[in-house]
Amino acid sequence: MMSNKTINTEQGHWILAKMGKRVLRPGGKELTEKLVECLHITHQDDLVEFAPGMGFTASMLLFKKPHSYSGIELNEEAAENLRTKINGNPDACIINTSAAQTGLKDCCADKVLGEAMLTMQADHRKSEIIKEAFRILKKGGLYGIHELGLTPDDMPQETKDDIQKNLSQTIKVNARPLTKFEWCTLLKNEGFEIKEVYASPMHLLKPARVVADEGIFRTMKIGFNVLTHPAARKKIMKMRGVFQKYEKQMTAYAIVAQKPA
Template sequence: MPGHWLLARLGKRVLRPGGVELTRWMLDALRVGPGDRVVELAGGLGATARLTLARGPAAHTAADRDPAAVAALSALTAPGRGRVRAVGADAARTGLPDGTATVVYGEAMLSMQPEPAERRVVAEARRLLADSSGRYALHELCVLPDGLDPALAERIGADLSGALRVGARPLTPSGWSGLLAAEGFTVTARRIAPMALLEPRRLVADEGLTGALGIAGRALRDPAALRRVLRMRRVFCRHRAHLGAIALVARPAPTRP
């Protein structure tokens, strides 16, 4: 089982590398409001969708290829929240019409993709945005600093992949900016935060004290899950000096005549 689904099974709702604080910053920087048509790529279990819906957008569409995630996201379709729906689709091929969104974002997804797949997802975000007034954001793992020895970056990725049981390929901050630029975006805002997903203080901040205690209790009652969680935490701690979380907000660059 991939690490993020194991944590979800233990009750963890916020599965973003920069925690709910960086997600809130991202939504603030996107200026999501009542006039926006939002598309969320790889919406997961709906933690960010709830924050977005609280801002009252005109429409919110979440795409995820996992049936469990689609079921969780579909449960958010309540009256009085505007047009809300979930679709079972890959983030790189949503099947949604061109120009369907004014805001697109995705979190904790691109870091787990090889470069060609990363580019396809970002290109899909560009296709979905109606015009150059649209906004796109990502919230991902990053390796620090810019100019990090490529061999060390590769070793960090290998250690993360082994612990998370999913391919992990975080980029440097300039690498993430370069990916967006290559697909026709101009970065307008950036924030870097510590990657403290399994630190007690972050757990309480993201899940609340009751939620954090519940996660700990369920892990203690499941020795195999506890071993996995402790292994993930050891890898995060081992590379603490070079692991971070990054959020970038960008606009489509004007097309040349």
């Protein structure tokens, strides 16, 4: 079992983060913007974000000046960095714990958001986290997820196993992406109603997407870092190879689900 104390640069998302990448979700900034728009965030909202990571979405959410923001981040180093980032904001806090057990009160949140964090959990863990989102949401509250998906819905099990194996070997995380049907079923099983589903290509490491997500200057900085860190470059090229190989089968889904009123 990998430690969650420090940022482990064996894992794909942390290699990218160390190279300067801030957007670590499969559908990029554009799909996040869509998801956030669908959550209709107001100044009265109590927001909870699962796994804020580098804090990219956290900044976007805090910009909307919600009533409160709580980020639940499992990794201690990431949580510490996030605390520094939000320092001085009396309406925001970071809790260093698992999204499966947030310690938050029942029905305390208007909206819960989590990106690129369910995919990396085994299916029973995914359900525990979804159950926790349901528990902490007020009735009628919204849960937005943005995760790695598979397409089409009737993909043979063999292909799913191949993709999972290749992903685990290259990103060093037991990633288990699901089809649209499977994601929706997991959410419905915990009591959610599905409101919206959006899809976007999985272009995390395509140059055009990197520029769209990070901007031109940060892209240049990331490019420089990758060029000057050969070990990281090798790992990133391998990841890119897997993403390219399964380009047609892998996708990103953003789903908005609602706890019934």
